Amino acid sequence: MEIREEVRKMKRVAPQVASSTLEQRNHVLKLIGESLERHKEEIFAANRKDLERADAEQVAPAIRKRLKFSEEKLADVEKGIRLLISLPDPIHRETLVRELDEGLLLKRVTCPIGVIGVIFEARPDALVQISSLCIKSGNCAVLKGGRETAETNRVLFRVIHEAAVAGGLPEYCMIQAEQHNEIDELLDCDDCVDLLIPRGSNRFVRYIMDHTKIPVMGHADGIxxxxxxxxxxxxxxxxxxxxxxxxxxxxxxxxxxxxxxxxxxxxxxxxxxxxxxxxxxxxxxxxxxxxxxxxxxxxxxxxxxxxxxxxxxxxxxxxxxxxxxxxxxxxxxxxxxxxxxxxxxxxxxxxxxxxxxxxxxxxxFADGFRYGFGAEVGISTGKIHARGPVGLDGLVTYKYKLYGHGQIVGDYASGKKEFHFRDIVS
Missing domain, CATH: 3.40.309.10 (Aldehyde Dehydrogenase; Chain A, domain 2)
Structure with a gap:
């Protein structure tokens, strides 16, 4: 099936994920942590295959270091999941409550961004971090990892996805893209993907920015x-x-x-x-x-x-x-x-x-875990929406909810009624 069809299905279930309770999302994270521990030998075996291929292809030492998923890396991501569980709900938070007039109440409430595509470099732990952050923030995730860690990513995704579904989230709460040509297909999904987060080289990030209409958040260089x-x-x-x-x-x-x-x-x-x-x-x-x-x-x-x-x-x-x-x-x-x-x-x-x-x-120290965010989907050097290590707060936006009792704008335009703005402290 084409990635576009998969993403369209994800877009349809995104509201279900967004409306999930904090208890449900934390339960899913708990199941993921337990499942990673239970399947760790299978994960390590897959990672050894990736490392062997890297050696055969004479991958640069700096890249090879990123590929390894060890007991230490597993312990780090499990610690990150536990920290995420302990954090307050990033969605459904009221950041503004304002009475516009008697019986006309405006609220600004945090909500998930929706469908997020993350294209990341050869780091298997990144897949765990990104998945966990998206689940906690009520987002759906399209995950595309580097081919250098294809074996490890495949096992990690299966383990995480099965735990998410077992915890009550819909099947299309996350999907994995594995083929390189699927990147270009994903870039063309501006009707159903809300945000792209690329993690990789300057050249790669620039390619993403130049070939999509989807908003892109991230950074190219780390100088x-x-x-x-x-x-x-x-x-x-x-x-x-x-x-x-x-x-x-x-x-x-x-x-x-x-x-x-x-x-x-x-x-x-x-x-x-x-x-x-x-x-x-x-x-x-x-x-x-x-x-x-x-x-x-x-x-x-x-x-x-x-x-x-x-x-x-x-x-x-x-x-x-x-x-x-x-x-x-x-x-x-x-x-x-x-x-x-x-x-x-x-x-x-x-x-x-x-x-x-x-x-x-x-x-x-520039890192989501070290900032107490649990993990990060990446680091943004932009100035709109999110900046620095992007944790839960960077994966939510907001919507306005207006509660009325039959009010119409014509009454205010004619002078029959007047606004008397009053902020209500909750």
């Missing part, structure tokens, strides 16, 4: 920066940088560019270079930097997202120069300042135009 200010504590700075670069190199929130205040460079750079090289990190920088600590000399227009043990380094005169570089060359994802001067930090946070701005901590 994250750390600016080491003249008032930085070196003892804090180096562990933060090491964590941001090496804790999970293939992540979009790993730091890719370091900006160092020129006044501290002679004292700081040699210590930083020693620490980076001890962790196997290759340094690339401007001529001024490499003349001090070695490494490959490149221009700042060559700084990019590496997703590898490589980092770009540049010296700047002051905060303003650092901010200018970040806003010009960054991807508006997550950027950090290391300084003991809180006034400087606040100015950095105000001026940097990114979804996440940090002081004295690793950029790797």
């Amino acid at each position: 994250c920066h750390i600016y080491v200010d003249k008032d930085a504590d070196f003892e804090k700075a180096i562990p933060i940088i090491i964590d941001a670069k090496t804790q999970y190199t293939a992540a979009c929130n790993a730091v890719e560019t370091l900006l160092v205040n020129r006044s501290i460079a002679p004292a700081f750079l040699p210590k930083l270079a020693k620490a980076l090289r001890r962790e196997g990190v290759e340094i690339r920088g401007t001529k001024e930097v490499t003349s001090m600590i070695g490494g490959e000399t490149i221009g700042e227009d060559q700084f990019r997202e590496y997703l590898d043990l490589i980092v770009s380094v540049k010296l700047v005169n002051n905060l303003e120069e650092a901010v200018d570089h970040i806003n010009r060359f960054g991807s508006h994802h997550t950027d950090c300042i290391i300084t003991e001067n809180d006034e400087t930090a606040e100015r950095f946070m105000e001026l940097v135009d990114s979804a996440g701005v940090y002081q004295n901590c690793s950029t790797r």
Whole structure:
């Protein structure tokens, strides 16, 4: 069956999912957690097949690391599911109650977006996170994972889907697209898909944006920066940088560019270079930097997202120069300042135009689970609807409900009646 027919069926059942109770959705999440644990050996066996194929195809180490679904990854997604269950209901919340006139009551109420298509990179845990978030927020999900994890994703989807149906959700609360050509079919479903969330390379995300009429939420690059200010504590700075670069190199929130205040460079750079090289990190920088600590000399227009043990380094005169570089060359994802001067930090946070701005901590904190969202469907660098790690709040919209007793607009247009707006605090 064509993906369009599948999605049309999903669109018809979306209102049923949207009207489900919090108790029902939490029950489904509980069943999913139990089912993942019960079927874990089957999941691990499928994952070994994906890893073996990756080895045969000589997949890059950074990508291969994402493919692995281990006991640790399983424990993480199970923890995320438990956190989701503990969170309040993101839908059916009244965010405005206003009396327009006597007997005419307006309410603004949160509701699911509807049908969400998520096209994600080669990370099996992403399928679990996305499915769980969509269920908790009352959305239907079309899931398309990377071919590198086809075996793992197939088993994970079956386990999750069976649990969802057993918990009372309709069969078409989620569907899986497996063929590459189904992506283009999905992009053409603007009459029944409400939102697309692509997760992948810059080129891939741009392709999605350029070939669909469906609203797209997400980010293309993860060019994250750390600016080491003249008032930085070196003892804090180096562990933060090491964590941001090496804790999970293939992540979009790993730091890719370091900006160092020129006044501290002679004292700081040699210590930083020693620490980076001890962790196997290759340094690339401007001529001024490499003349001090070695490494490959490149221009700042060559700084990019590496997703590898490589980092770009540049010296700047002051905060303003650092901010200018970040806003010009960054991807508006997550950027950090290391300084003991809180006034400087606040100015950095105000001026940097990114979804996440940090002081004295690793950029790797940019994550839905670490923000207490349970998980995330992705990170958005846009400014409309959702920004930063997208958890439950980013998967809901709202509708207005107006309760009347026979009122007509003509009475207000003629002056027979008048509005007397009064907000009611619930």
